[in-house]
Amino acid sequence: MVREYLDKYCELLNRQIWEGFSAYSILVDLKHYLPQLKSEILLNCLNYETDKKVEFLNYVANEIKTYTQKINFDEKDLNKWLTAYNITLDKVVNGNIGKEPIYIALEGNSKKSEALDNGFDNHDLFMIQNDFMQYFGKLFATEVIKFCNENKPIPTPIVKESTNINKPFKDEYLKVFCKEISNERAIKETCFSLIYETITHYVPYFENEILENLLLLSTDKKDDYLNFAIDTIKKTEFSHYDEKIIEKWLKKYNSTVEEFPNFKNEDLIHWLKRYYNGYADSPNDYEYIFDIQSDFYYYAAGLEAQKMISFLESKKSTASKNIENQTETTDKIKWIGKPSQLGFIIGKLTELGYIDAPKRINRDINYTQFAKQVKNTFDVDTTESTLSKYLNLESEKGQETDRKFNENGFNIPSIIEVS
Incomplete structure (x- = not known):
């Protein structure tokens, strides 16, 4: 079994801010090594028969769990920090926060009071880093465990296979x-x-x-x-x-x-x-x-x-x-309004921090993938291509619908305002 990136990930999950690591550096590394770990898991799966593959995936999931069992954490613990720095959790995890005030707190040294903002003291700086460090660990550990569960083979009737050794696949x-x-x-x-x-x-x-x-x-x-x-x-x-x-x-x-x-x-x-x-x-x-x-x-x-x-x-x-399309075969929510209205409302909820939309590599929203997700959830009479334009509030179609809603007094507070 190859476990180069599994060992690296376990090391990341075991890091502590009082050992010289910052919460933000831990986040950056967890994001960086996640794709490599997933590839390593898939490569290992190719070397196992069905039963052993299940055992391997269970082993990886349990290995990750051992580093998160001590975490007793609720996302609500982050609300005071998000409110104080006027930022959403999605932007902290997925955005470029280098120019945001919270970056100083998440990347700063707990011994340097000059790294603080918004009236917090050194103890507050330690707490914000500790809270976010625990959240990042829980978030990415859950992602790995979910990935392992999704790739478990589907049980099939026992069929006697040929004893011939398979050739390695060509790539x-x-x-x-x-x-x-x-x-x-x-x-x-x-x-x-x-x-x-x-x-x-x-x-x-x-x-x-x-x-x-x-x-x-x-x-x-x-x-x-x-x-x-x-x-x-x-x-x-x-x-x-x-x-x-x-x-x-x-x-x-x-x-x-x-x-x-x-x-x-x-x-x-x-x-x-x-x-x-x-x-x-x-x-x-x-x-x-x-x-x-x-x-x-x-x-x-x-x-x-x-x-x-x-x-x-x-x-x-x-x-x-x-298995992969279970969400598509279940009953969808019937949307009786116009497709443009659905796109605007979902797009607005995303803008206000209520929905985490899929991102491209440059962290911009991937509206093509987002439209597919919305179509899989709602029974709406439109194409994914058209819906993607309505979801993008900055597009010509999105702005046109935005004006209609605003003219009629439409308003939803951001997630920070009601948290």
Whole structure:
């Protein structure tokens, strides 16, 4: 069993602020090592038969639990700190708080009174760090335990398997695909149009590799391989980017995302085919070429990543799909208002701190994923693409609905105001 990142994570959960660590440094490390730990767990699962895999996942979960049993903590204990620093818990955990007053308290030394704000003394500084340190440990330990439980195999009738030893799965094109959707620097060596052709060139080869692996792997290993491939793609830097990143360019060149990548606007095509290291009309061209082509590269990488993830998901066993889609098959809440009203209300609750929306790697809300979650919860007559625009209160559709609600006196206090 490989347990490099399991040991590292247990070490993080065992850290204490009086041993020289700050609450914020613990949070940063817990977030940084979580993806590596999940990958290590999935890789270990490939080495076990069904029964042993369950034992392994139980072992990891219990190992994590031993570091959190001493935590007797309630999120309400954080309310006084959140109120004092006028910040939400979601922003502390997921946002960039380097410029926020609370950063000094969470990163500061408990012996330095100059690190305090809002009239707190040294004892208060120790308490805020201790409270948040316990919360961070409980939060991320729960995430690991949940991940272990979600990846336990589904019990199946005992079937006598062939005694032939399975070949290890191939990952040549998995690596190539992930490299091509993570190679932003290629823009300075060529142009976006050629980069996108390269990405799509490898897609059919990767799909064939997946299908070949599924033929070679035994039944109880197939979903493990698919989960590993999905996890690998999700960890690429731009896998969660969506059309929001190119909205300003589409608007500027009067184009739509449906035209991608064969746009009708000749000026847009011109800039997407320009070479960064080629002839430029002026020095400013270099910056412009890189800006527009980078944004389209991020979108293309996210688009192809999500397509491949969907392809991998479609190959999972029926039993596995049923487990993952339980929330989709249960009765949904019937929404009788307009889709725009649902999007605005959910978006507003998110803005006010009541809902934790899914984030992209740059911590912006991933409205594509958010719309999917809302559609899985509500029975509403609209598409995920349209709903994502209503959820984004800064979009044109979101602002239009916002004005209608505000004109009729709509108001909900923030979570801090009522806590």
